[in-house]
Amino acid sequence: xxxxxxxxxxxxxxxxxxxxxxxxxxxxxxxxxxxxxxxxxxxxxxxxxxxxxxxxxxxxxxxxxxxxxxxxxxxxxxxxxxxxxxxxxxxxxxxxxxxxxxxxxxxxxxxxxxxxxxxxxxxxxxxxxxxxxxxxxxxxxxxxxxxxxxxxxxxxxxxxxxxxxxxxxxxxxxxxxxxxxxxxxxxxxxxxxxxxxxxxxxxxxxxxxxxxxxxxxxxxxxxxxxxxxxxxxxxxxxxxxxxxxxxxxxxxxxxxxxxxxxxxxxxxxxxxxxxxxxxxxxxxxxxxxxxxxxxxxxxxxxxxxxxxxxxxxxxxxxxxxxxxxxxxxxxxxxxxxxxxxxxxxxxxxxxxxxxxxxxxxxxxxxxxxxxxxxxxxxxxxxxxxxxxxxxxxxxxxxxxxxxxxx
Numbered sequence: 001x002x003x004x005x006x007x008x009x010x011x012x013x014x015x016x017x018x019x020x021x022x023x024x025x026x027x028x029x030x031x032x033x034x035x036x037x038x039x040x041x042x043x044x045x046x047x048x049x050x051x052x053x054x055x056x057x058x059x060x061x062x063x064x065x066x067x068x069x070x071x072x073x074x075x076x077x078x079x080x081x082x083x084x085x086x087x088x089x090x091x092x093x094x095x096x097x098x099x100x101x102x103x104x105x106x107x108x109x110x111x112x113x114x115x116x117x118x119x120x121x122x123x124x125x126x127x128x129x130x131x132x133x134x135x136x137x138x139x140x141x142x143x144x145x146x147x148x149x150x151x152x153x154x155x156x157x158x159x160x161x162x163x164x165x166x167x168x169x170x171x172x173x174x175x176x177x178x179x180x181x182x183x184x185x186x187x188x189x190x191x192x193x194x195x196x197x198x199x200x201x202x203x204x205x206x207x208x209x210x211x212x213x214x215x216x217x218x219x220x221x222x223x224x225x226x227x228x229x230x231x232x233x234x235x236x237x238x239x240x241x242x243x244x245x246x247x248x249x250x251x252x253x254x255x256x257x258x259x260x261x262x263x264x265x266x267x268x269x270x271x272x273x274x275x276x277x278x279x280x281x282x283x284x285x286x287x288x289x290x291x292x293x294x295x296x297x298x299x300x301x302x303x304x305x306x307x308x309x310x311x312x313x314x315x316x317x318x319x320x321x322x323x324x325x326x327x328x329x330x331x332x333x334x335x336x337x338x339x340x341x342x343x344x345x346x347x348x349x350x351x352x353x354x355x356x357x358x359x360x361x362x363x364x365x366x367x368x369x370x371x372x373x374x375x376x377x378x379x380x381x382x383x384x385x386x387x388x389x390x391x392x393x394x395x396x397x398x399x400x401x402x403x404x405x406x
Contacts, residue, residue, distance in 0.1 A: 092156030188356025233323030267325020
C-alpha cells in the first residue's frame with residue numbers, strides 16, 4: 001500500500017441487510033439495470049417475459065430461489081453480449097385469485113359470488129392483485145432481480161384481455177377453432193373446469209369407495225355363455241348410471257371362473273385377489289375373444305348409447321395392479337373413457353349438472369350431489385335383487401362387490 005492510502009478495516013460483524021440496502025440504493029441512483037440494457041442494445045436479442053407469478057398471496061422463500069435462477073441466467077446472457085430486455089408480469093385472474101377474495105368476503109360458492117355481484121367481485125379481485133403485487137415488487141427488488149417492473153404486464157388489464165381475444169379471433173378466421181368436448185378436472189363448488197396448476201394447488205386424502213359390479217352377458221359370444229357375468233371395477237360408483245361400455249385389454253388372458261353358483265369373467269392375473277382360493281377356473285382366453293360382447297348395464301335410466309353402447313371394447317389403458325381387468329367406462333367422467341368411446345362413435349351423455357348434482361334424467365337422484373350418492377346407489381342395487389359385500393383393502397378404501405343373489 002502506498003504512503004498516504006487509507007483503507008477501512010473489515011467489519012468482523014457485518015450488517016448484511018444494511019449492505020444490501022446500500023447496494024440497492026446505489027443501483028437505483030445510478031440506474032445500473034437500465035445502463036446494462038443500453039450497453040448491449042446492438043447485440044443479438046434474448047428477450048424474456050415472465051411466466052407470471054399469481055398475485056394471490058405474499059411470496060415465500062421458494063420464490064427467492066426461483067427468481068434468483070431467472071436473474072442469474074439473464075445476467076449471464078447479458079455478459080455473453082446479448083441484449084436481454086426482460087419484462088415482469090403478474091397473473092391476475094383464475095381460481096387462485098378468486099379463492100383469496102372469497103376468503104376475504106366470506107363467500108363459499110359460485111352462486112354467492114353472483115349474488116354479491118360479478119362487477120363488484122371483479123373489482124375486489126383487482127384490489128387484491130394491487131396489494132400483493134406491491135409485496136412481490138418489494139421482494140423482487142430486495143433479492144436483486146433485474147427486471148422491468150414499471151412496464152410489467154397484468155393478465156387482468158383490458159389491454160391484455162383484448163390481446164387474448166384478438167389472438168382467438170385470428171385463430172377463428174384461420175379455421176383453427178372448433179367446438180367439442182374434453183374431459184378435464186372440474187370443481188362443482190366453483191362451477192368451472194380446472195387447469196393443471198389449479199388442480200395441483202392441493203389434494204386432500206379421502207376414503208373412496210371402489211365398486212366391483214357383476215354385469216350379466218346379454219347374449220353368448222365366443223367363450224362366453226348365457227348366465228355368465230362380467231366383473232367390472234370402478235373407483236367412482238356414482239358414475240355407474242352413465243355406464244356405456246366395458247374396457248378390456250385384447251392381449252391379456254381372461255378366465256371364466258365359478259364362484260359358488262355364479263360364473264364370472266375376470267383377468268387371470270386377478271383371480272386370487274378378487275375371487276379368492278375357492279374360485280374354479282373353467283376356461284382361459286385372450287381378451288380379444290370377447291370384444292363386442294353385449295351386456296346388461298347396471299342401470300337403465302339414460303338413453304340408448306348407440307350400436308356400440310353397453311359392449312366390451314378393446315383398450316390400451318387397462319392395468320392389472322388393481323381391479324378386475326375389466327374397467328367400467330363412463331364417457332363423460334374419464335379422459336381415457338372419453339377417447340375410447342369417441343373412437344367407437346358412442347354419443348356423449350352427461351347426467352350431472354354444473355353444481356355436481358344429478359339432473360332429472362337420473363330419476364330418484366335429481367338434485368343429489370354425486371359425492372353423496374354412493375350409499376343410495378348401493379341401496380338401490382340391493383333393492384333390485386343384488387348383493388353387496390365389503391372387502392378389506394390395504395389402502396384407505398373399500399371395495400363393494402355387487403352381484404346377483406344366487
